[in-house]
Structures are given as C-alpha cells and as structure tokens.
Amino acid sequence: MEKPTSSMEDDSNIDLEDRDPNRLNRHIQVFWEEVIGEPEGVRSPECAWRLSRHCFRLSKGCCYVLLTVLIAPLLALCLGLTFACLAFEHVWCIVPCLRVWRITCSSFRNFWTVLVQSVVLPFTEALGYFFHNVRVFSQKPPDAQERKDDIHIV
Structure with missing residues (x-):
C-alpha cells in the first residue's frame, strides 16, 4: 500500500x-x-507619533524574533511530543476502547429495543387511547379576583 503524502x-x-x-x-x-x-480631539505631536510607531514596530519585531529563535524550537519540540502522544492515545487507546464498547453494548441495545417495543410501546399506546378524549379548560371564577386559575376537567 502506498503511503499517503501530506502537503502539510x-x-x-x-x-x-x-x-x-x-x-x-x-x-x-x-x-x-x-x-x-x-x-479626534486628542492628538500627539507628529514627531512623537512617528517615533512611537517606529519604536513599536522595532521592539515588536526584535522581541518576536528573539523569542522565536530562543523558545520556539523547544516549544515546537514539546508540541510535537504532545501531539504525538495525543495521536497515539487516540489511535491505540480511545478508538479501540470505543469500538469494544460499541460492540459490547449492541446486544444490550437490541434487547432493550425489543423490550420497549413489546412491553412499553403497547402500554403507552393503550394509555394514549384511554386519555385521548380528555379536555382541560382553565378559567377564572367570576367571584374570585386574587385566586389562582381553577382547572376544570370535563
């Protein structure tokens, strides 16, 4: 089998x-x-604005380059190890365990489906037929002003 190449x-x-x-x-x-x-309304002198912009760009650029040269390789090494461990964990531990769990639970799911369809479903359908003509009306009695609504079942 040919190894897939990743452009990334x-x-x-x-x-x-x-x-x-x-x-x-x-x-x-x-x-x-x-x-x-x-x-508008607060302006620094043009020379201060230009000098500040130049100092910002220079310090940001130098500091970023210094940090990337000193720390980025070590951090890249740690990140590479982390993602390698994460990939190993998923490939060799999590996905196989989930597959075992899915296979193990499939028989229980089949049993539960049969139980629900043969016992619970007919019972709930019978209750539905029994209560299908029940109507609930909510009205306030004319003499009571601060009482809660009374419910009348007909």
Whole structure:
C-alpha cells in the first residue's frame, strides 16, 4: 500500500510567505494601526507619533524574533511530543476502547429495543387511547379576583 503524502508535513513544499494558510491566528492584531489609534480631539505631536510607531514596530519585531529563535524550537519540540502522544492515545487507546464498547453494548441495545417495543410501546399506546378524549379548560371564577386559575376537567 502506498503511503499517503501530506502537503502539510512536507518540508520541501513549505510556503514561506503564507505561514498561516488555515487562518488559525486571525484574532491576533499586531500592526500599529490595529493596536494604537488617536481619536479626534486628542492628538500627539507628529514627531512623537512617528517615533512611537517606529519604536513599536522595532521592539515588536526584535522581541518576536528573539523569542522565536530562543523558545520556539523547544516549544515546537514539546508540541510535537504532545501531539504525538495525543495521536497515539487516540489511535491505540480511545478508538479501540470505543469500538469494544460499541460492540459490547449492541446486544444490550437490541434487547432493550425489543423490550420497549413489546412491553412499553403497547402500554403507552393503550394509555394514549384511554386519555385521548380528555379536555382541560382553565378559567377564572367570576367571584374570585386574587385566586389562582381553577382547572376544570370535563
């Protein structure tokens, strides 16, 4: 049997431009214009605005690069181990146990279905025929003003 190839795991076809093709991090807004905005009425001097924007971009870029170079490989190793353990757990433990449970419970389900259809269903249908002409009316007596509604069954 031929091994299926996954374009997601193949390093030779990695897209270095679009690094979030599934849009996992759309909620993260990190551009200056998405984080800082001065409304009308409060304005900093233009030189302070430009310097602040430049400091923001430079510090964000340098800090991100430093963190990704130092911490990202270790974190990627931990995440790889975590997802490998998770995949192992699902493939070798959870799915087979669920399959055993489903096979074991199928005979009980068949027994329960037969019991319900042969005993409970006729009984509830008979009760339905017995009570199908019952009508319930709710009205307030003319002399009582603060009493709850009386229920009359006819």
